[in-house]
Amino acid sequence: MADPSSYRPKPGQIPDSPGVYKFRDEHRRVIYVGKAKSLRQRLANYFQPLTSLHPRTATMVTTAASVEWTVVSTEVEALQLEYSWIKEYDPRFNVKYRDDKSYPYLAVTMNEEFPRVQVLRGHKKKGVRYFGPYAHAWAIRETVDLMLRVFPVRTCSAGVFRNAASAGRPCLLGYIGKCSAPCVGRVTPEEHRELAEEFSDFMAGRTGTYIRRLEKQMMLAAEDMEYEKAARLRDDIEALRRAMEKSAVVLADATDADLIALAEDELEAAVQIFHVRGGRVRGQRGWVTDKVEAVDTAGLVEHAIQQLYGEESGDTVPKEVLVPALPEDTESVTAWLSGRRGSNVSLRIPQRGDKKDLMETVARNAQQALVLHKTKRASDLTTRSRALEEIAEALDLDSAPLRIECFDISHLQGEDVVASMVVFEDGLPRKSEYRRFQIKSFEGQDDVRSMHEVIGRRFRRYLAEKEKTGEWDPEGVVEDPDESGRPKRFAYPPQLVVVDGGQPQVAAARRALDELGITDIAVCGLAKRLEEVWLPGDDDPVVLPRSSEGLYLLQRVRDTAHDFAIRYQRSKRAKRIRTSPLDAVPGLGDTRKQALIKHFGSVKRLRQATIEQICEVPGMGRKTAEAVVVALAQAAPAAPAVNTATGEIMEDDGGGTA
16 A cells, blocks of 8 residues: 555646646556646645545555646647546546446448448447447347338348349348349449438438428329329338337427436446437437546546547537536536537536426436346445455455456366466456466476466566566567556566465465565465365365355356366367368468369378479469478378278368368
8 A cells, every 4th residue: 555645746746737647556557547627736636634535535546656647738638638548548446337238239331332231239330320229139120120111221241242142133131122132233332322321311310301202202103093102102101100109209309419317326326328319219328337436426427428429429429418417627528529529519407398307217217227237236346345355364365355366277188288367356357357378388288387387477477567677478479568557468466366276286376476586476276176275385275164255256266267268278179170281381371272172172182282283273373382282291191081880991082171
């Protein structure tokens, strides 16, 4: 625990201007990012007596070991830089909203020659128009099915599209009129793109134009006694109206707005967002966060706005953003939003009428989301704290192990020996810092020796970072040598190392640390058979009660490392099985490998071919053909297959795999 006075800047060092500041821990990791109109006034607040600080702020400043700042010209620049740094460094003490689920969007891929309508999740792609998010994917598909009657846009995958184009026949949707079949040239690329534009405009809320146009066409068809056409147009209008009814009208003035509401307590906060376009609720999403920093409702709103619009631009930022409380620097946030939209954005609290009523509905959703989240976690914060305290007490540690690393060895009968390292911080998995190892110093099955190698490699990397004497990288991965604060591979030590195994594995891990002179990291092992906890040098295990939260956390850490190692081992084994002697030929890609196998029929026949015969394959030059001959000559031929029923040796004349 650091004393904030030890790194407090001297009077007059901090400028009295807008800027963004970073607190770093003793390992130079950025743990908190903030912004201020006046850096001098804001940073002075952190160096008050600890008793006068909020408990969360006190924890942050005692964890930190240094503070630095960057001066900017305006508060808007500070807001943008703060968002960028929070995204880049993932600071431990900043509020970060995390989606409680991966929401599906209705997407129109306008970046393709023939735009496609589909359901997408995850990060947004450039050139794709998104609508939503929706609560369920089936809701999108129902809407699309209705809309394809009027806007028959392509929905098939690239593979299906290519197959239909090569066969000259459209898919089923093309035959029943729910696709304009651009794959077979029924419409030109320009006509199909116009359909996609109309589809997008309708989904964006500009519905009245198309309804009125279809009604006019229906009346003209009826006057001309084209009753079948009139009936089809009538059904199209009905389909569009049913699609519109799936989004109820909530604001009569065709408003484009996002409504953000919060529900919070001392430990957590839930935010709900309703996306209203054309007066209709077009999407909804929700986030939950731990309140790891001292922040009020206005601060939570500002963080939500940053995360919601930090990657957005243009029309995806609405004209109005309605919130329960205005951020501290409303003008800067409003200017930032307007800059991202490209036109003015109104940020305000609804005071009366339909918008206030809808905000109350959003707030009820936020409250229900927080209750549901707490029910799911079952007081998880308290449970995690109790588990860490129980581990510290059982292992006689000075403090709770806030960072735990667990190692496991995996192999299949001595082959493809690998290891895994998983990281838990504050009792939660930190997947971005999971690591995988290949055992390199020997071959065969020896879990104890493997554990010694892996622990040694991991902590030599740590010492290299700590001492700044160079990079030690047996796997050829170049580390970031500067002090940027970005997460590095092995830069931070754990308080506790857990190994999957008993006395021998624990002794190997302790020996590896002792050889490196590391004595301030505790080691224990968790044996699967009786779930016993082993400590270095002890003849008897530590037995935690079966109902112990500490034992449950250790089991979870161990099982996570075990699963991670098995997945890596299986992937290596599958890759090894799929290998071919041709893999050793430099510059020979998959396309030319397949061409060789297709031309000769099998690897055996290819092995018998001459350089001149190989050169006859399209794309094969003499130099590559010579390399193929050398590689196949050096590779031992596979053992012949035997028919177990007759004992007959089977000739390898069939197709092989490259």
